[in-house]
Amino acid sequence: MNIEEMTLEQIATRKAEIKELSKRDDADIDALSEEVDKLNEREAQLKADKKKAEKRANLQNMVIEGAGNDVKPNETNLDSMEYRTAFMNYVVKGTRSDLLKYVQRDDAAGQSGDLGVMIPQTVVQKIIKDLEKVYGQLYSRVRKTNIQGGVKYPIGSFSATFTRITETTKSDRQKGGSITGSVTFEYKIGEIRLARTILQSVLSVPAFEAExxxxxxxAYVKAMDHEIMLGNEESNEMQGILTEANKSGGRIPKANIIEFTAEEVADWKQWQKKLFAEIPLSMRGLRPEFVMTPGTWEANIKTLADDNNRPVYMETFNPVDGAEIARFKGRDVVFVEEDILKNFDDAATGEYFAMLWVPEEAYAINTNLEFSVTRYMDHEANQMVTKALVINDGKPLDTKYIYLLKKKVV
Known part of the structure; x- marks a missing residue:
């Protein structure tokens, strides 16, 4: 039987047969060993598929809460006006309805079984549409995935390679070129606390949903931008790029962390020598971008000029919304707040002031963007708390596409 068609039971039987065959003096050990490798690969694939199906079933196990409920889960339309009105009354007034869908999953260590009330599809679609706009300067640029959590993925699986084949050979889909290492996305719950005073002032359903x-x-994209750079897995956050760089044995190549003194950062030739000359051709063709604070841009980049006193930056404005468009040596510059990166002039020695990266190759956020809302009584503060919940995780991917710039004081 073809190994790719075997079940787990058939694999176990065949491995037991091979174990007996290997004891014979005339056994072809090399052939049997190769077959065992293929059986193990198929077995791992089947177990991963089984685990994926089980977790998907747990996460998508929507149930209706309330005794005597005549509405079945598949009969409740999250996009109906009845559900949308019931949802608004739940968030604003705390009124429960048999129409509402409650998200539940099997309890596990560190995970809550009750994830609240499903947000109507009209709101979810607006959230997704708004997230696609340039709200989060970093979030809008990184790769978004929706894959199974808890599984180790080779980093090469997030990219593709070109391979020559013949009629008798085919490319190996398990290989991803020279990219090594792996990442594991987890199921991490994030919360967004909602101000009831804002939501209670809105009376109509469409206006409530928009607000x-x-x-x-x-709240979401602000948190995502912060965690992309500074998140810490030990605090149940995504893994941030700077956190990874500072970690002992981290995956950011040491050669990609470049120090600049105040004298060097003011000399365009040092930028050419220390940074631009080091960028490989493979990265140049992917249009890398700078990330820095407006303070660094205004005080340290816009003051740079070549030997003929020509600026090495370019600045224009979007005629539609007036947004600033900045470029340094032909690379786009994205601005972030000072709580993410330091202004160069304010940075202490060893602190990061800028980054050059290829966002979609360097970082990925894994989520299905399914938000829910839950309410509970905070007896310490003596008030009702309303919050939105979402499950996601983020990791650096191919870190050779990340160059970090830090200040050196001499």
């Missing part, structure tokens, strides 16, 4: 989506989006 709710805006509140969620603004």
């Amino acid at each position: 709710l989506a805006k509140v969620i989006v603004q």
